[in-house]
Amino acid sequence: MEKISVFCPATVANISCGFDVLGLCLDTTGDLMHFYHKDTPGVEIIIKHGPKLPTLPEENVAGVAATALLKALRSDKGVIIEIEKKIKPGSGIGSSAASAAGAVYGVNQLLGAPFSTQELIPFAMAGEALSSGVPHADNVAPALLGGITLVRSYDPLEVIPLHVPEELFVAVIHPQIELKTSDSRSVLKQQVSMKKAIRQWGNLGALVSALYTENYDLLGRSLVDEIVEPLRSPLIPGYKKAKSAALASGALGSGISGSGPSIFALCRGEEIAKNTAAAMNAVYGELKVATELHISKVASRGTRLIS
Amino acid sequence: MEKISVFCPATVANISCGFDVLGLCLDTTGDLMHFYHKDTPGVEIIIKHGPKLPTLPEENVAGVAATALLKALRSDKGVIIEIEKKIKPGSGIGSSAASAAGAVYGVNQLLGAPFSTQELIPFAMAGEALSSGVPHADNVAPALLGGITLVRSYDPLEVIPLHVPEELFVAVIHPQIELKTSDSRSVLKQQVSMKKAIRQWGNLGALVSALYTENYDLLGRSLVDEIVEPLRSPLIPGYKKAKSAALASGALGSGISGSGPSIFALCRGEEIAKNTAAAMNAVYGELKVATELHISKVASRGTRLIS
Structure with a gap:
């Protein structure tokens, strides 16, 4: 059975003067997520490790994000997502963004990567919206792309990776x-x-x-x-x-x-x-x-x- | 008699999203100013060409800027400033900033350049203030430094020259x-x-x-x-x-x-x-x-x- 494992990093959004537009990605703090095919359509969520999170896909950030991606592909494939949650929810370092980013990244890989990583951002935002009420990109963008990102515009969505000094x-x-x-x-x-x-x-x-x-x-x-x-x-x-x-x-x-x-x-x-x-x-x-x-x-x- | 002649460029401030912080410098549109020593202390203004502008130093942007510079140096030197005004006042391309920048640049040169060009910005701002009521740097900074500049802060003053694409x-x-x-x-x-x-x-x-x-x-x-x-x-x-x-x-x-x-x-x-x-x-x-x-x-x- 094919299995894909993904590291989903924590992120710092806002960065002082960059409220709602800037975010940066941590290198070593993050969740693990594992992805498997399943025979029936839709998304199944398993919490392998971490706090009690909803397992109904429509109530789970990863579930919503993955479902949005499958819908866009009009795919009747089924996916099991196993979550090892290490970032504490409510900590302010992008816990839900990590789940959303990881979900779309993993499902995209499992299906042969039809989308580029940049193109995955809107699906991850759909997952994020479940947690914060509004679709934001300031955590999911750096979680997916790494580095420091700037959201220039939401309509249309445009995320710009900025240069990151070495030290x-x-x-x-x-x-x-x-x-x-x-x-x-x-x-x-x-x-x-x-x-x-x-x-x-x-x-x-x-x-x-x-x-x-x-x-x-x-x-x-x-x-x-x-x-x-x-x-x-x-x-x-x-x-x-x-x-x-x-x-x-x-x-x-x-x-x-x-x-x-x-x-x-x-x-x-x-x-x-x-x-x-x-x-x-x-x-x-x-x-x-x-x-x-x-x-x-x-x-x-x-x-x-x-x- | 020593004479110094200076080109004082026109500038575009604001640049859409950069209201009150960004400005850029034109290459060929600008005023000419000529500077001479005089035997008595203080600043004398001569309008050689252009619209009718005040010649009393305290009523003239160039006069105020030059006086501010001389005061900072505690200099009792005297300077004649001859202005060939080519940028139309009130046009929105930094007419008064060109006068202010040119005045401090020329007087500084005439006195052996005790200040760096960056250091001249506050004196030029003092001149600008006569025209706009508030000391702004978004025109005088690019007029003095060239290129595209960003005013990060007024307290303390910090002006950052940005990279300018070649074309x-x-x-x-x-x-x-x-x-x-x-x-x-x-x-x-x-x-x-x-x-x-x-x-x-x-x-x-x-x-x-x-x-x-x-x-x-x-x-x-x-x-x-x-x-x-x-x-x-x-x-x-x-x-x-x-x-x-x-x-x-x-x-x-x-x-x-x-x-x-x-x-x-x-x-x-x-x-x-x-x-x-x-x-x-x-x-x-x-x-x-x-x-x-x-x-x-x-x-x-x-x-x-x-x-």
């Missing part, structure tokens, strides 16, 4: 506090001051320039978010202290990963990333909050076959 | 209608929808990526302004038709130059730029509005010595 590492700390995505969304405002918006796009333009020129100092100065971080960070206990600790450890910049509660810091080199993670961890140690740490190069590759 | 040309048409900068400013709103702001910074990030990767098609798709253009373009008769004509001629994108009434179009190659300028000109021919056309490579150099 760029990310430290992520997940303080294990509950923070609902709906709460993170509800603090956002529908209007924003023009002055702040101008500063935000000035920083975003500078960040993109810094990536191409591998200017780490400029990259650090550009990691500013005057619009969303002030609204969301009060929902994360210890945020200010953790961010200060990251910057004091030599991180280029730090912010909320996705809609939180995870906090990311971009760093030049692995050693600074390790020190940064340790420093942020010490803050939550004092607060007696359990954490999970992820230290990773910004991955050059996204979702991929592992066997 | 990038700009066609500018100045329909000779009166449009006060104050009117262009008054239509702007202090608040902007978050959705539109996100689309704007998505486009700006894509535009910066397109510059570095020399991806002309992406550059064209990124030249979208959903925030300012809809408010300002109704102030410019014929705008929609001129923009449509530019795009139909193969321009990558088109928008309002600065606060108008000039309209710019970015093009790949000189031939398309010429055709684009002619097509826009035909629109204003039908409307019986006199025009001035400027076709130029995006300049790699800014304000410079010419003798």
Whole structure:
């Protein structure tokens, strides 16, 4: 029986000034998913490892994404998806995006790769929408493509892979506090001051320039978010202290990963990333909050076959 | 008697999605300024050619900029600035910025270049402020540095020169209608929808990526302004038709130059730029509005010595 196994990486969306458009891919943190043919049409979900997740395909992110792909192909093939969930749901590092990206990547491979990886993004977005209510690409795009991606437009969808400097590492700390995505969304405002918006796009333009020129100092100065971080960070206990600790450890910049509660810091080199993670961890140690740490190069590759 | 002559280029600020942060420099359209020492301290302004401009240094953009520079140097040197104004004031292609940039560049040269060109930007901004009320850098920065520049931050001031693709040309048409900068400013709103702001910074990030990767098609798709253009373009008769004509001629994108009434179009190659300028000109021919056309490579150099 043919079996395909896929690594589905965690991702950091937003990246300070890039709210709703930027995302980056971690190299080593992620889920595993296994794919088999089955004789009857449709998708079957098996949770092999991890938290209790729905197994009805229409209630499961991977199921919805895989079904969208099969529908587009008008395929009556059947697929079993076995999930080893390692990314904690609700952590803010793209847990549902990893499932959605992995599902479409694996099913596409199983069926002989009729779609390019870029073309898989809309199907993964359909899966993501089950979890967040709206189809977003800022996690699924870097999960599928790797690296750092920018969503230029949703209508039509256009995702641009950006250049990633060689020494760029990310430290992520997940303080294990509950923070609902709906709460993170509800603090956002529908209007924003023009002055702040101008500063935000000035920083975003500078960040993109810094990536191409591998200017780490400029990259650090550009990691500013005057619009969303002030609204969301009060929902994360210890945020200010953790961010200060990251910057004091030599991180280029730090912010909320996705809609939180995870906090990311971009760093030049692995050693600074390790020190940064340790420093942020010490803050939550004092607060007696359990954490999970992820230290990773910004991955050059996204979702991929592992066997 | 020592004489220094300087070419002070015209500039296009904003560039669609880059409102208040982006600007680019024209290669051949600009003013001439000549600088001489004088025996008594202070600045003397002579208008050698062009429209009637104030000659009192404190009422003249070049005078204010030059005075700011001399003050910073605590210099009691005296300078005569002779202006050949060729860029029409109020055209939207950085007429006052050219005067401000030229003044600080020339005086700096005359005094043995104590400042780098980057360091001259704040003094030129002081001159610009006389004309627009607020110190802006989106015209003076590209006028001084050449190329395409991005203002990341005003506090502290940080201007980033971006990569300019080799074949990038700009066609500018100045329909000779009166449009006060104050009117262009008054239509702007202090608040902007978050959705539109996100689309704007998505486009700006894509535009910066397109510059570095020399991806002309992406550059064209990124030249979208959903925030300012809809408010300002109704102030410019014929705008929609001129923009449509530019795009139909193969321009990558088109928008309002600065606060108008000039309209710019970015093009790949000189031939398309010429055709684009002619097509826009035909629109204003039908409307019986006199025009001035400027076709130029995006300049790699800014304000410079010419003798």
